[in-house]
Structure formats: structure tokens, C-alpha cells
Amino acid sequence: MAGRKAxxxxxxxxxxSRDVAKALNISQSTVSRAFTPGASISPALRDRxxxxxxxVGYRPNLLARGLIAGKSNLIGVVLARQTNLLxxxxxxxxxxxxxxxxxxxxxxxxxxxxxxxxxxxxxxSFRVDAVLATGVLDEAAVSAFEQHGLPLxxxxxxxxxxxxxxxxxxxxxxxxxxxxxxKAGHRDIGLVGGPEGSFVGAEVERGxxxxxxxxxxxxxxxxxxxxxxxxxxxxxxxxRREDGGLPGALLCVNDTVAxxxxxxxxxxxxxxxxxxxSVVTFGGFGPARWQSYRLTGMQQPMDQMTDAAIELLVGxxxxxxxxxxxxxxxxxxxxxxxxxI
Amino acid sequence: MAGRKAxxxxxxxxxxSRDVAKALNISQSTVSRAFTPGASISPALRDRxxxxxxxVGYRPNLLARGLIAGKSNLIGVVLARQTNLLxxxxxxxxxxxxxxxxxxxxxxxxxxxxxxxxxxxxxxSFRVDAVLATGVLDEAAVSAFEQHGLPLxxxxxxxxxxxxxxxxxxxxxxxxxxxxxxKAGHRDIGLVGGPEGSFVGAEVERGxxxxxxxxxxxxxxxxxxxxxxxxxxxxxxxxRREDGGLPGALLCVNDTVAxxxxxxxxxxxxxxxxxxxSVVTFGGFGPARWQSYRLTGMQQPMDQMTDAAIELLVGxxxxxxxxxxxxxxxxxxxxxxxxxI
DNA sequence: CTGAAAGCGCTTACAG
DNA sequence: CTGAAAGCGCTTACAG
Numbered sequence: 110m111a112g113r114k115a116x117x118x119x120x121x122x123x124x125x126s127r128d129v130a131k132a133l134n135i136s137q138s139t140v141s142r143a144f145t146p147g148a149s150i151s152p153a154l155r156d157r158x159x160x161x162x163x164x165v166g167y168r169p170n171l172l173a174r175g176l177i178a179g180k181s182n183l184i185g186v187v188l189a190r191q192t193n194l195l196x197x198x199x200x201x202x203x204x205x206x207x208x209x210x211x212x213x214x215x216x217x218x219x220x221x222x223x224x225x226x227x228x229x230x231x232x233x234s235f236r237v238d239a240v241l242a243t244g245v246l247d248e249a250a251v252s253a254f255e256q257h258g259l260p261l262x263x264x265x266x267x268x269x270x271x272x273x274x275x276x277x278x279x280x281x282x283x284x285x286x287x288x289x290x291x292k293a294g295h296r297d298i299g300l301v302g303g304p305e306g307s308f309v310g311a312e313v314e315r316g317x318x319x320x321x322x323x324x325x326x327x328x329x330x331x332x333x334x335x336x337x338x339x340x341x342x343x344x345x346x347x348x349r350r351e352d353g354g355l356p357g358a359l360l361c362v363n364d365t366v367a368x369x370x371x372x373x374x375x376x377x378x379x380x381x382x383x384x385x386x387s388v389v390t391f392g393g394f395g396p397a398r399w400q401s402y403r404l405t406g407m408q409q410p411m412d413q414m415t416d417a418a419i420e421l422l423v424g425x426x427x428x429x430x431x432x433x434x435x436x437x438x439x440x441x442x443x444x445x446x447x448x449x450i
Numbered sequence: 451m452a453g454r455k456a457x458x459x460x461x462x463x464x465x466x467s468r469d470v471a472k473a474l475n476i477s478q479s480t481v482s483r484a485f486t487p488g489a490s491i492s493p494a495l496r497d498r499x500x501x502x503x504x505x506v507g508y509r510p511n512l513l514a515r516g517l518i519a520g521k522s523n524l525i526g527v528v529l530a531r532q533t534n535l536l537x538x539x540x541x542x543x544x545x546x547x548x549x550x551x552x553x554x555x556x557x558x559x560x561x562x563x564x565x566x567x568x569x570x571x572x573x574x575s576f577r578v579d580a581v582l583a584t585g586v587l588d589e590a591a592v593s594a595f596e597q598h599g600l601p602l603x604x605x606x607x608x609x610x611x612x613x614x615x616x617x618x619x620x621x622x623x624x625x626x627x628x629x630x631x632x633k634a635g636h637r638d639i640g641l642v643g644g645p646e647g648s649f650v651g652a653e654v655e656r657g658x659x660x661x662x663x664x665x666x667x668x669x670x671x672x673x674x675x676x677x678x679x680x681x682x683x684x685x686x687x688x689x690r691r692e693d694g695g696l697p698g699a700l701l702c703v704n705d706t707v708a709x710x711x712x713x714x715x716x717x718x719x720x721x722x723x724x725x726x727x728s729v730v731t732f733g734g735f736g737p738a739r740w741q742s743y744r745l746t747g748m749q750q751p752m753d754q755m756t757d758a759a760i761e762l763l764v765g766x767x768x769x770x771x772x773x774x775x776x777x778x779x780x781x782x783x784x785x786x787x788x789x790x791i
Numbered sequence: 792c793t794g795a796a797a798g799c800g801c802t803t804a805c806a807g
Numbered sequence: 808c809t810g811a812a813a814g815c816g817c818t819t820a821c822a823g
Contacts, residue, residue, distance in 0.1 A: 171575045173801040205559040214557040218546040372741035396737035400713035514816035
């Protein structure tokens with residue numbers, strides 16, 4: 110039982126600036142200044158303080174610093190279930206580059222609608238400096254952030270509301286892809302979109318329709334399914350014409366469902382790709398580039414998008430008056446083996 | 451310039467328990483008690499406080515609470531570049547289940563050796579309650595945690611040091627896989643291991659050798675490459691015998707490199723799988739189950755492993771005297787199309 | 792059940 | 808360049 114009142118995590122846990130000050134017979138505020146970049150302190154004393162701090166294992170408590178500075182150096186990331194599947198490198202890259210600027214990423218997973226409100230409450234309670242949201246947030250949730258005055262940046266989702274965002278220009282990419290298909294002679298296009306209400310799905314559809322506008326003899330059918338590999342079978346069922354035929358070209362909103370379509374077509378349905386059917390996609394996810402798939406399509410410039418997200422986040426923290434900014438990035442065409450274009 | 455002293459993130463940012471207290475003409479400590487589960491307060495007053503808090507948008511500042519409680523409710527996760535690729539669901543599941551227990555995941559990405567020390571310093575500065583580490587940490591880094599008295603749980607890495615860990619039993623799984631290959635008639639096995647010094651690679655090799663011990667006519671060759679898809683070509687080059695032949699069975703440490711081997715064999719090298727060569731793997735990563743791959747092998751019970759990690763983390767926080775515990779989980783055999791076993 | 796006071800570990804004017 | 812003091816927003820004995 111003895112000693113169980115020792116606070117925190119163990120041996121070095123309770124060391125404060127006061128301990129370092131005592132060891133050196135100086136004031137606590139001087140120790141604090143040694144760890145404050147730009148503060149007025151003699152270099153010699155600072156070196157002694159650093160040495161003493163090193164010896165006793167002192168590190169400034171960032172929670173306390175955050176409390177007084179009104180700045181936690183925490184960036185909240187709202188994480189949806191599929192985020193890591195769609196953007197496997199995002200979290201690592203984002204957190205790495207933010208760390209260089211002194212920020213740490215705090216994760217807020219969201220599931221159903223109930224947990225969204227819960228996550229917002231926790232985000233608020235942790236006094237994060239800004240929030241990046243991937244995945245589904247509705248307008249009500251987004252407004253809640255603004256009410257709290259919390260800088261919010263959306264990733265791959267643009268609202269009509271005044272919210273900053275970084276996104277791939279799916280509409281332009283889809284228009285480009287559809288135009289390539291049309292020029293290659295395709296007139297019957299099937300769109301494998303996201304779930305009903307999906308932002309990406311709507312944008313892609315908009316782009317495809319814009320491309321089709323100039324071609325009177327072209328037709329489009331749309332299937333709304335979720336993003337899973339397994340949903341491809343359902344999508345293909347939905348896209349069948351009355352005569353039982355399938356569109357000669359499939360435009361998919363992401364790699365996973367595109368891979369599913371490819372396997373369905375080549376396997377169960379006995380079609381050749383791109384001989385009988387062309388398949389194009391939005392992606393860049395590793396396996397879509399593996400030799401057995403090599404999907405033709407558009408690749409999101411994730412590297413630039415990540416940098417842009419960081420700039421927006423950090424910019425709004427530095428200057429809370431800085432306005433809403435939407436950055437949109439054109440995807441780049443990616444050669445592959447699945448489309449005759 | 452006016453109003454630029456407003457602290458924090460904007461409108462609701464500066465609301466404290468004192469504001470709520472003032473609005474209700476009660477003391478600040480009473481407001482605090484309303485938000486402390488189990489604290490002594492009349493239900494009627496608590497309801498009034500909750501209502502007032504709701505109206506002005508007050509939420510307790512968890513940083514301040516953490517400061518005084520000596521407990522931040524933060525769990526640090528050391529994130530390596532390949533973590534999300536190897537375990538795409540880990541972060542979402544882990545953070546979601548921890549959130550249910552009131553903990554938040556704080557990310558600490560690590561790259562080169564320099565950044566490991568840096569990450570440890572930041573972890574320490576944020577006063578996280580415990581740390582889960584995936585990916586590479588050397589013994590020195592691990593010892594640093596123990597010196598600070600920081601509860602540490604390793605994921606899929608076991609040290610000789612007294613460190614808690616959750617891991618898949620790669621050795622047992624590899625022994626099982628190798629035995630299946632041997633019983634199916636294979637006598638020439640190639641191991642595509644992880645990089646030199648990799649824990650998983652060493653464990654798998656140990657397991658395979660244990661299986662081979664009973665079979666005098668069996669032989670094993672080992673190639674150490676990294677985990678990337680592209681490394682498969684190099685691995686196959688390393689595994690060639692002097693007569694130019696390849697082992698009849700390939701045991702790969704993960705899905706990505708196994709998929710690479712499969713594509714190399716079926717593509718460039720013109721072999722049939724599993725006709726000419728059998729390929730088995732450790733994994734469960736989605737694309738390895740897609741129809742074009744359907745890799746045969748062992749699947750890690752990620753769900754149980756995630757739960758175990760949470761129990762260990764939370765357990766050590768609740769009772770810092772709780773001892774070191776290593777939990778090991780047997781992988782389960784996964785049928786597929788790539789091995790004649 | 793409620794309030795006044797001390798204190799968590801820091802930063803930051805303010806004097807000297 | 809350094810120190811004493813106030814205060815960030817909370818929790819928690821201690822009285823009443």
C-alpha cells in the first residue's frame with residue numbers, strides 16, 4: 110500500500126519545473142523561460158538548466174502549457190471506418206508533417222449518428238486547436254463546429270456552407286474519364302457510384318453527365334452501392350439493361366468496388382476486360398496497381414492534398430480571422446490494363 | 451485589431467465553469483461537482499447546471515481536469531509508416547473501443563531513428579497515460595519508456611525485456627503452415643521473410659525450422675526483403691537454386707509480398723500456382739482475399755488482439771503495479787487458391 | 792448538499 | 808537577465 114499515492118505513471122512522472130529550479134537554486138520561472146523559445150535568459154544558465162533537466166528527466170508538461178496558452182497543439186481528426194481503407198497513407202503523412210510543426214493528431218472515430226454528437230463533444234472538451242474531418246459529417250454536425258468557433262477543414266467533401274475544404278476535383282476527373290470513353294467509341298456507360306447521398310458519387314455523376322451532354326446518342330445508367338469489394342455484384346445487377354446486356358464501360362468511384370467489378374466480369378460473368386467491357390476508377394490505392402488488376406483511371410494527388418490540408422489547418426489556427434478557403438486538386442490520369450481508351 | 455485578445459478558437463472558446471456558476475449564482479465548485487460522476491450534489495441543482503451549461507455551450511476542459519487528476523485520458527500510439535497498410539482496421543477499432551472507456555488516441559508517427567527519440571520526448575511531454583507501439587522500436591527506445599515509468603504495450607513484437615505485449619503467434623502459425631506443406635509432399639521450401647532483424651521474420655523462420663526438424667530430406671532457403679509488393683522479384687531472385695530452379699513452396703510473411711510473388715510467378719515467370727509452386731502467407735488484409743488472389747495462409751485474429759491490447763493498456767493505467775503480461779494469439783488457417791495443401 | 796480555498800504545472804506581465 | 812506573483816480551468820479536501 111505504501112507509496113500508492115505517487116501521482117501519474119511512475120518513477121519520473123512527478124518531475125516539474127520546480128524540481129529543476131530547486132536543484133539549481135533558481136526560480137521556477139527561470140526554468141520555464143529556458144524552455145520558452147525566444148524568452149529572455151542567459152545562454153549559460155539555459156545550458157545548466159537543460160543539463161539539470163536532462164539529469165532528472167524533466168520535460169515541460171504540455172497540458173499545463175496548453176491550459177495557460179489557450180492552445181493545446183492538438184489537431185483533432187475525425188475518423189470514419191473506411192478512412193484508412195480509402196487513404197491508407199493519410200494518417201501517417203498528416204501526423205508526421207504536423208509533428209514537424211509542433212502539432213499532435215488526436216483521433217476521434219465516428220460510427221453511427223449518435224457517436225457523431227458524442228465525438229463533437231469530446232473534441233470540444235479536449236480543446237483541440239483545429240479539426241480535420243474525413244468521411245461523413247452532416248450539415249448539422251458541421252455547423253456545431255462553427256458554433257463552437259472550432260476551425261474545421263473537410264477532406265474530400267465540400268459543403269454549400271462556408272467551410273474550408275481540401276478535395277480532389279472528382280467532377281472534372283469524371284468528365285475527363287467519360288470523355289475518353291466517349292472518344293474511344295463507348296456510348297453506353299454505367300456509373301458505379303457511392304451510396305445514395307455520397308458527395309463523391311454526386312460529383313462524379315455530375316462530371317459524367319457534363320461529358321455526355323455533347324453526345325446525343327450516349328446513355329448513362331447509375332448504380333448506388335457502398336464502397337465495398339463485395340458490392341460489385343449488386344452494382345452489376347442494377348446496371349443490367351432490360352435485354353440483359355451490360356454497359357460497355359463501367360466508371361467506378363473507387364478502387365475497391367472497381368476491383369470487385371473486374372473480378373465479377375472476368376470471373377462469374379465470363380467477360381473479357383477491356384475487350385468486352387472497359388472499367389475505369391478513381392483511386393491510387395496500392396493493390397489497384399498490382400499486376401492482376403492494374404486499373405485504368407484517375408489518381409488523387411494525395412501528397413498535395415495532405416499538404417494543403419495542413420496549410421489550411423495551421424493557417425486558421427494562426428489567424429482565426431482567416432477566411433474560408435476551398436482547395437480543389439485535379440486528379441491525374443493513370444494508365445492501366447482495364448480500359449480500351 | 452480590436453478583440454484579437456479573445457483566447458482560443460472563437461465564440462464559445464472561453465466559457466468556463468465560472469461562467470456557468472455566475473449565471474446561476476452558485477459557486478464554481480458546485481458546477482464542477484455537477485460534472486464529476488459520483489460527486490455529492492442535489493439532482494435538481496445538477497439538472498439546472500446541465501441546462502445552463504447547454505445553453506451557454508459549456509463543456510469541462512479535459513486538459514485542466516487532466517492536470518489536476520494526474521491523468522490525461524490520452525493513449526499514445528506509436529505509428530510506423532506501414533502500420534496502416536499491415537493493419538488497416540487497427541486504428542479505427544482501437545480508437546473506437548478506447549473512446550467507449552473514455553480514452554482518446556494521440557498519434558506519434560515515427561520514421562528514422564532520430565524521430566524515435568523525438569517521439570518519445572513528445573509522448574512524455576503530453577503526459578499520455580499509456581502507449582501502444584506498433585512497428586519498429588529498439589530496446590533502447592523501449593527502455594526509455596520504462597525509465598519514465600510509462601506503461602507500454604507492444605503490438606506484434608515481443609522483447610526479452612519485461613515489456614507487455616500482444617501478438618500473433620507467428621512461430622506456431624508458421625510451424626502449422628510448414629507442416630501442411632510437408633505433408634502435402636513439399637520438400638523444398640522458400641521463406642520470404644521480413645527485413646533482416648525483423649521480429650516477425652525471425653519468429654516465422656523459427657516455426658518453419660521446427661516443422662522441418664522431423665523431415666530429414668526437407669530443405670529451407672530464406673530471403674530477407676522488405677514488406678513491399680515490389681520486393682517479390684528480388685525475393686524470388688534470392689531464392690533461386692544454383693540449377694536455376696525455384697522452391698516448390700513459398701512461405702511469405704505478409705500478404706503484400708505474397709501477392710507480389712504470386713504475380714511474379716504467374717506473370718513474368720510463367721509458372722502456375724498452385725500447380726508448379728504453392729504460395730502461403732500471413733495476413734487477412736482485404737485485397738489478399740479478392741478473387742484474383744485468394745491467398746492461402748494464416749489469418750491474425752485482429753479483433754481479439756485489439757481487445758487484448760485495450761485490456762492491457764487500461765489495466766496498467768488502473769493499477770500501475772500490475773505486472774508485465776504477454777498475450778499471444780494463434781492465427782487461424784485460411785483456405786485459398788494458392789497452395790496444394 | 793454547498794462554498795471558500797488551495798493547488799495541479801505551467802506562462803507571462805511586472806519589478807528590480 | 809532574474810524572481811515573486813497572478814492566473815489558466817479545473818478538482819478536492821475541508822468546513823459549515
